Amino acid sequence: MANIGSHANWPPIEGIISDLDGVVYRGNAAIVDAVQAFERWQAAGLPFCFVTNNSTHTPEDVVRKLKSFGLVIAPKDVVTSAITAAELIRAKHPELTRVFVIGAPSLVKAMVDVGLDVTDRKREAVVMGLDRQITHEKLRIAVEAILNGAAFIGTNPDLLLPTAGGFEPGAGATITAVAAATQVKPLIVGKPEPHMIETALARLETARDSTLLIGDQIQTDIQAGKQASLLTVLVSTGVPPREDPSLVPPDFIVSSLTEIQSTPALVGHPRQRSA
Ligand SMILES: [Mg+2]
Structure with a gap:
């Protein structure tokens, strides 16, 4: 098990499930520090799986796109x-x-x-x-x-x-x-429904409460992650997320995925761990 965090509230993480658009790239442009974070997790042996609502690309398309950014993954690492x-x-x-x-x-x-x-x-x-x-x-x-x-x-x-x-x-x-x-x-099928998260979890074979869901949308990514009882991280572009009492807030908010390796801030109420 790779432990990616050193913060007292940051539990050991066995695996990561992440959104793509707005997290790893924006349109055709790579989000450089996110790509580097995934490269480091890969080097550390931390398994990850990408989940995307986009049905117009095959996993092979995503593999090619990420390879052009320098991140080499396999088609099985992408759930569409x-x-x-x-x-x-x-x-x-x-x-x-x-x-x-x-x-x-x-x-x-x-x-x-x-x-x-x-x-x-x-x-x-x-x-x-x-x-x-x-x-x-x-x-x-x-x-x-x-x-x-x-x-x-x-x-x-x-x-x-x-x-x-x-x-x-x-x-x-x-x-x-x-x-x-x-x-x-x-x-x-797609987020905020939890089906793709369940598919990704089955591929990672990691425990639910030590698998991190990373996304840039509270309405879709974070709700899907919470429905599947995962720890959730909202990667924010600096604009404060809109308060919506009907939505479950993320467990963590970071402005860059590189923060996950150091001291992510715990937000909202004390995190509710699933059994
Ligand atoms: Mg997104």
Whole structure:
């Protein structure tokens, strides 16, 4: 077990589960001290796994991107909402074989990789992620399938995504449209739901109460981590997080991942350890 902290309130950490965008990089730019922190943890033998709501990249895409920043990891070190959606369908609906997908090629690949038949005929499930080629016809097929009893799975609930020039609608916006049309509530895979965290924990094989969840969003990352009973660290860009009494606060707030190696500040109330 590697102990990454020296602060009195900082427990021994066996493993790390971390968000990517806003933590390790911002768009296409690396967050240099975060990359260095992961390199040091890797050298120290501390296992980590990345979790991302983004269903439009495969784990191999993420591996390539991180390699360009100097961090060398394996595809198994990345859990995407697409991969977890495929695993959830297999686990919750083992009898199901035919899925209709609205999403990126990476989402289709995730379904095919677990043996599902991606088709617009006799659909038994509808899986929706971010699809920049979405059409009314795709929405019609999804709505009809769900009204006929197909299972309804959404990769992530993000409504609005920042782009280089502004914003674009996220997967959550179109998932919400289909949910409104059908009046059927989808199973949402991504954060703040804990499914991806559970997948990452199973891969790390670390104890829940000595695994750290690192994220930059209280509404998604920190809530997912708390739902899975992990210790949580919010990496903040210096802007104070908005107070929202309905959200569970993080256990720690740092301005840089390098602080995790020294003396992170304990925030809020005394940390509640899970049994
Ligand atoms: Mg993020």
